[in-house]
Amino acid sequence: MTLIAERVSMRFGGLVALEDVSLAVPGTGIVGLIGPNGAGKTTLFNCLTGLSAPTSGRITLGGRPLPADPAEAMRGGVARTFQNIRLFGEMSVLDNVLVGRHSRIRQSLLGALVRSPGFRRSETEAAERARAELAFVGLDPDVRRPAGSLSYGDQRRVEIARALAGDPAVLMLDEPTAGMNGAETAAIGTLIRGIRDRGIAVVVIEHDTKFIFSLCDHVHVLVRGRMLVEGPPTSVRDDPRVIEAYLGTAEC
Amino acid sequence: MTLDDAKVLVDAPGGRHANPARHRPDLLAWAGAALVLVGALLPWAAFVLPGGAYPDRATLQFFDAPHLVSGFRLHLVLLGLAGLAGRARRPAGIGVVVIAVVHLAFLIGLGAPSAGGPVALVGGVLLVWRRPAVPALSLPLPGRVLAWPALLAAFAGLLWLVSATLTAGGQSRATNPHGGAEFLAFCGFAFALVGVLSAYGVLTWLAALTQRHRIFAFTVMLACALLLPVTGAGTGYWMTVASTIGVYAATAIGLNIVVGLAGLLDLGYVAFLGIGAFTAANLAHSVPFPVAALAGAAVAGFFGVVVGAPTLRVRGDYLAIVTLAFGEIFFRAAQNDIGGLTGGVNAIPGIPPITLFGQAFNQPVGALPGGFLYYGLAVLLVAAAMVVLVNLKHSRTGRAWEAIREDEDVARAMGVRTGRAKILAFLVGATMAGLAGAVFAHKLGTVGYESFDFSESVTLLAAVILGGMGTVPGAVVGASLLFVLPEKLREFSDYRLMLFGLALILIMRFRPRGLVSSS
Numbered sequence: 001m002t003l004i005a006e007r008v009s010m011r012f013g014g015l016v017a018l019e020d021v022s023l024a025v026p027g028t029g030i031v032g033l034i035g036p037n038g039a040g041k042t043t044l045f046n047c048l049t050g051l052s053a054p055t056s057g058r059i060t061l062g063g064r065p066l067p068a069d070p071a072e073a074m075r076g077g078v079a080r081t082f083q084n085i086r087l088f089g090e091m092s093v094l095d096n097v098l099v100g101r102h103s104r105i106r107q108s109l110l111g112a113l114v115r116s117p118g119f120r121r122s123e124t125e126a127a128e129r130a131r132a133e134l135a136f137v138g139l140d141p142d143v144r145r146p147a148g149s150l151s152y153g154d155q156r157r158v159e160i161a162r163a164l165a166g167d168p169a170v171l172m173l174d175e176p177t178a179g180m181n182g183a184e185t186a187a188i189g190t191l192i193r194g195i196r197d198r199g200i201a202v203v204v205i206e207h208d209t210k211f212i213f214s215l216c217d218h219v220h221v222l223v224r225g226r227m228l229v230e231g232p233p234t235s236v237r238d239d240p241r242v243i244e245a246y247l248g249t250a251e252c
Numbered sequence: 253m254t255l256d257d258a259k260v261l262v263d264a265p266g267g268r269h270a271n272p273a274r275h276r277p278d279l280l281a282w283a284g285a286a287l288v289l290v291g292a293l294l295p296w297a298a299f300v301l302p303g304g305a306y307p308d309r310a311t312l313q314f315f316d317a318p319h320l321v322s323g324f325r326l327h328l329v330l331l332g333l334a335g336l337a338g339r340a341r342r343p344a345g346i347g348v349v350v351i352a353v354v355h356l357a358f359l360i361g362l363g364a365p366s367a368g369g370p371v372a373l374v375g376g377v378l379l380v381w382r383r384p385a386v387p388a389l390s391l392p393l394p395g396r397v398l399a400w401p402a403l404l405a406a407f408a409g410l411l412w413l414v415s416a417t418l419t420a421g422g423q424s425r426a427t428n429p430h431g432g433a434e435f436l437a438f439c440g441f442a443f444a445l446v447g448v449l450s451a452y453g454v455l456t457w458l459a460a461l462t463q464r465h466r467i468f469a470f471t472v473m474l475a476c477a478l479l480l481p482v483t484g485a486g487t488g489y490w491m492t493v494a495s496t497i498g499v500y501a502a503t504a505i506g507l508n509i510v511v512g513l514a515g516l517l518d519l520g521y522v523a524f525l526g527i528g529a530f531t532a533a534n535l536a537h538s539v540p541f542p543v544a545a546l547a548g549a550a551v552a553g554f555f556g557v558v559v560g561a562p563t564l565r566v567r568g569d570y571l572a573i574v575t576l577a578f579g580e581i582f583f584r585a586a587q588n589d590i591g592g593l594t595g596g597v598n599a600i601p602g603i604p605p606i607t608l609f610g611q612a613f614n615q616p617v618g619a620l621p622g623g624f625l626y627y628g629l630a631v632l633l634v635a636a637a638m639v640v641l642v643n644l645k646h647s648r649t650g651r652a653w654e655a656i657r658e659d660e661d662v663a664r665a666m667g668v669r670t671g672r673a674k675i676l677a678f679l680v681g682a683t684m685a686g687l688a689g690a691v692f693a694h695k696l697g698t699v700g701y702e703s704f705d706f707s708e709s710v711t712l713l714a715a716v717i718l719g720g721m722g723t724v725p726g727a728v729v730g731a732s733l734l735f736v737l738p739e740k741l742r743e744f745s746d747y748r749l750m751l752f753g754l755a756l757i758l759i760m761r762f763r764p765r766g767l768v769s770s771s
Binding site for chain 2: 080098099112123126
């Protein structure tokens with residue numbers, strides 16, 4: 001499914017956060033979104049995940065408009081992680097991932113009350129799937145600890161497993177390597193390629209341009225609310241406008 | 253703390269091997285244990301008091317028959333012996349201090365000098381003071397051959413403890429002038445007992461066993477609860493007290509769903525108990541009890557949705573205010589007899605007892621005491637509430653509630669329709685309270701608005717927090733404590749709220765996750 005933003009604008013009072021931004025996330029592949037601080041990356045991200053409705057413009061997923069409601073967007077197939085990790089800290093790691101699976105689990109309240117065979121089957125299936133996602137992101141599926149007690153890097157991985165458990169068509173990662181060292185960043189890069197190879201489209205927001213250029217199939221550069229450049233990493237990297245936006249003009 | 257964590261702690265350096273008490277004898281602690289033993293055998297009251305001999309022949313007469321060590325003296329001897337073992341020292345010491353302080357306070361109040369009291373108190377303080385910092389042991393989990401008898405023994409022990417705590421000190425001041433002291437001292441002993449077991453990892457071990465053999469454990473627990481009438485607590489009076497506790501415990505479990513699982517602070521929850529009670533009271537003369545009970549549950553559930561609806565817009569403190577207002581609206585409406593449904597200040601009297609198959613529930617059955625049937629009904633109610641809480645907690649719905657409690661925005665982003673989930677939490681919680689309310693009405697025979705004021709909501713909330721939010725036994729433990737204590741300590745009724753407050757502060761300081769908590 002393709003996630004498309006068409007001429008999306010977002011205004012907060014007089015402030016124009018996004019202006020006529022268009023972006024297409026193809027059904028597979030890794031799309032990078034970079035830009036200096038305050039460029040509107042997070043605002044665009046919030047529109048693409050249903051958190052806020054754009055002032056004008058259209059966002060569609062697989063041809064149908066994306067509901068401006070995070071729960072419905074997730075059900076539609078857009079899953080996300082958070083820049084500052086937001087796990088359900090007191091819940092177990094497995095339960096965190098199971099919450100990500102919430103919208104794909106079919107259970108009736110009555111079935112849960114009497115623990116009917118159908119209910120137990122669906123619980124077993126969901127737990128198996130959650131364990132598989134934990135194993136996929138490289139964590140021990142049998143860990144029983146509360147998620148909040150894991151290390152920083154492992155918490156990021158749980159967030160990714162939680163998002164993957166909901167069978168997303170598009171996975172949105174908000175600065176997945178924030179606060180990580182070189183080796184950890186490389187490991188996350190490998191993980192993201194693994195997600196792409198499962199046929200899930202990935203959108204990555206990052207400050208780390210090196211990481212984005214080595215990882216993505218397609219890169220968008222957002223500057224002051226406008227889409228400045230887009231294209232394959234090699235061409236975007238050498239574009240003088242991008243260098244200017246990041247480093248400023250050479251004065252001589 | 254989970255079992256895994258405990259194992260790590262024990263194996264880690266600074267755990268088992270670094271326990272200094274193992275290597276060099278702790279003379280002060282041993283002296284403390286010796287003082288406790290000596291104190292237990294010394295006279296506690298120097299003369300026979302006007303109200304009769306102090307509990308357990310604690311006067312000089314004691315030396316007529318020193319081999320008859322019973323009651324709190326027996327407890328002190330046991331705790332003194334336990335104080336010799338490193339791990340048990342601290343809980344045993346706390347128990348000794350509680351017993352000594354309680355008896356000393358009563359003896360001072362009665363104007364009687366005491367010899368044994370101060371000695372035991374010093375011994376207890378020494379035991380607590382010389383505490384070795386030892387983490388709980390982690391015991392291996394046995395197979396079924398050993399696990400089932402262990403669970404049977406554990407629940408039988410629990411039954412004994414509950415029965416002994418209920419009956420400690422007799423049922424009123426009229427029959428036993430020293431009842432308050434005996435009861436409080438027994439609580440100290442019970443606390444020490446549980447503490448010692450916990451220090452040796454037995455409680456964690458039993459919790460893990462219960463978890464593994466869930467159905468067996470639940471059956472045994474239910475059987476033990478129904479056996480209470482054949483213990484020392486099997487009188488009509490204690491059956492009435494116990495069934496009242498059961499009704500409140502079931503209500504507290506319902507509140508635990510709303511507050512503990514979904515994290516929605518509800519300050520007017522007792523209104524749902526009231527709605528169920530008034531509905532059943534109005535229907536009592538026209539329909540059989542099961543119908544009235546279902547109607548009470550349904551009406552309360554309906555109002556649960558009514559209160560739940562505003563939760564879609566407000567959060568946290570604001571939600572608490574909305575629920576507080578709802579509780580107050582209900583209370584005032586009931587007080588003013590709006591619609592002629594609540595009887596106002598006259599209450600609704602003359603509600604007939606539940607009658608099934610020609611047997612009225614307030615009459616004795618065979619050799620069993622009167623009120624036994626209400627007690628059995630209350631036990632079933634609590635059991636049903638427990639099943640609802642546990643089964644929902646480990647389901648899609650329960651996980652969604654917990655996710656909302658932890659971070660509502662993220663729960664939404666994960667596909668949880670939070671509005672529906674929150675209303676469902678209110679619906680389930682209110683339905684359970686309504687059902688409990690119907691039993692409440694029939695059991696009391698009279699329902700008046702005074703039973704549902706704000707302080708009752710606070711007490712229920714305190715029961716949930718005290719016991720441990722989100723845990724199943726927590727609400728039962730909390731409700732039992734909060735509704736047994738006033739019954740047992742009528743002489744302190746003026747200080748009730750102050751003592752509650754004090755207990756809550758202490759719990760929040762030393763066990764912030766409640767008395768029963770998994771981690």
